[in-house]
Amino acid sequence: MNQGLLSVDAALEQMLAAAKPVVEVEQIATLEATNRVLARAQRSTMDVPPMDNSAMDGYAVRLSDLKQGNSLLVGQKIMAGSVGRPLEPGTAARIFTGAPIPPGADAVVMQEHCVAEGNKVLLKRTPKPGEWIRTVGSDVKKGGEILPAGKRLLPQDTGLAASVGIKTLPVFRKLRLGLFFTGDELVMPGEPLAPGRIYNSNRFTLRGLAEVFGCELRDYGIVPDTLQATREVLRRAAGECDLIVTSGGVSVGEADFVKPAVEAEGKLLMWRIAMKPGRPLAFGTIRGAFFIGLPGNPVSSFVTFLVFVRPFLLRTQGMTEVMPRAIAARADFDWPQPDARREFLRVKWNAQGGLELYPTQDSAVLTSTAWADGLVDNPPGRAVGRGEMVRFLPYSELYW
Numbered sequence: 525m526n527q528g529l530l531s532v533d534a535a536l537e538q539m540l541a542a543a544k545p546v547v548e549v550e551q552i553a554t555l556e557a558t559n560r561v562l563a564r565a566q567r568s569t570m571d572v573p574p575m576d577n578s579a580m581d582g583y584a585v586r587l588s589d590l591k592q593g594n595s596l597l598v599g600q601k602i603m604a605g606s607v608g609r610p611l612e613p614g615t616a617a618r619i620f621t622g623a624p625i626p627p628g629a630d631a632v633v634m635q636e637h638c639v640a641e642g643n644k645v646l647l648k649r650t651p652k653p654g655e656w657i658r659t660v661g662s663d664v665k666k667g668g669e670i671l672p673a674g675k676r677l678l679p680q681d682t683g684l685a686a687s688v689g690i691k692t693l694p695v696f697r698k699l700r701l702g703l704f705f706t707g708d709e710l711v712m713p714g715e716p717l718a719p720g721r722i723y724n725s726n727r728f729t730l731r732g733l734a735e736v737f738g739c740e741l742r743d744y745g746i747v748p749d750t751l752q753a754t755r756e757v758l759r760r761a762a763g764e765c766d767l768i769v770t771s772g773g774v775s776v777g778e779a780d781f782v783k784p785a786v787e788a789e790g791k792l793l794m795w796r797i798a799m800k801p802g803r804p805l806a807f808g809t810i811r812g813a814f815f816i817g818l819p820g821n822p823v824s825s826f827v828t829f830l831v832f833v834r835p836f837l838l839r840t841q842g843m844t845e846v847m848p849r850a851i852a853a854r855a856d857f858d859w860p861q862p863d864a865r866r867e868f869l870r871v872k873w874n875a876q877g878g879l880e881l882y883p884t885q886d887s888a889v890l891t892s893t894a895w896a897d898g899l900v901d902n903p904p905g906r907a908v909g910r911g912e913m914v915r916f917l918p919y920s921e922l923y924w
């Protein structure tokens with residue numbers, strides 16, 4: 525096996541077991557609640573729809589009236605938002621979508637099946653009992669749970685809450701995520717790129733991810749490769765953040781100060797993970813804050829963020845479901861020489877509904893991540909032949 529390397533699952537298990545979900549709850553406007561995590565299950569205090577109403581524009585009728593014939597006097601008109609009178613025997617009510625069914629009516633005939641003749645209506649079809657009537661409580665029952673605790677609220681969830689009149693929702697406070705970037709070689713776009721320097725692309729990728737996951741971001745920028753500077757920013761960030769995520773400096777090279785800095789300021793678990801890209805990963809605590817140190821290689825930091833930081837921060841934000849759902853998909857590529865470590869390959873859907881592989885899987889080639897639609901999660905040592913099914917993690921499942 526992978527001597528001295530920890531498996532992805534074992535590392536994740538330890539991290540998730542250590543995670544401390546946010547407990548502070550904020551009551552916020554339902555209108556602003558999309559992408560927040562619901563702190564308490566929501567129940568409906570009402571039936572939806574609140575009354576029987578018409579699913580169509582047409583005529584509300586009493587079925588027993590249709591035994592004598594299919595022409596009825598139109599006795600009233602009921603628009604959405606108004607309430608009709610009880611249906612008098614032998615009459616129909618002109619009715620519109622969403623309007624309450626008048627007492628006595630037991631079906632609606634859609635207007636396409638009716639002919640208006642002066643003050644009468646001729647029904648070209650006999651409706652079935654209850655046809656085109658939305659019954660009270662058929663969507664939501666009074667007292668029923670509409671949203672579970674620990675769910676990230678999607679736009680349709682806020683709509684559902686609003687449909688039962690919920691004006692505000694209890695959500696967990698946002699996670700305070702601190703980011704910093706180690707490396708004397710880093711400069712920002714807009715600054716001159718002196719010889720030997722590179723742009724700090726990880727700042728953009730990781731900041732973007734922090735936004736995707738709804739964090740309150742503290743960005744401490746580029747930190748010089750010294751023990752002193754690394755310790756100082758860690759100390760400051762630990763006082764201001766729930767979680768500190770860093771890029772670079774977690775190897776054991778001469779310019780790698782993250783390990784000694786975290787050891788000096790807090791507690792460190794340093795792992796060599798059996799994954800590719802990735803390998804070095806640091807996890808620890810600095811006083812009340814958690815710390816995750818990602819490798820500096822742009823593909824590695826992106827992938828390790830999705831594999832480790834994502835579930836950790838979702839759990840910390842109070843979510844119950846944190847593991848991504850994979851899809852079984854067809855490999856339209858060969859991967860004859862797999863690594864002994866678990867690999868996360870950058871792939872893209874093709875027009876035939878299979879997956880194509882980015883030609884270079886080098887952890888420094890950021891283009892592969894932008895080109896891809898997601899990652900194939902390939903078990904250690906598994907050679908893949910064209911046409912075989914693989915475990916696919918589309919970005920859409922990983923971005924939340």
Ligand code: AMP
Binds near residue numbers: 705709710773775821
């Ligand atoms: P490190 O993990 O610090 O040894 O860095 C590994 C590789 O990633 C080196 O080639 C670094 O130059 C590169 N790297 C480190 N940090 C960044 C960053 N913020 N943006 C882009 N590349 C980086």
Ligand code: MG
Binds near residue numbers: 708779
């Ligand atoms: Mg470095």
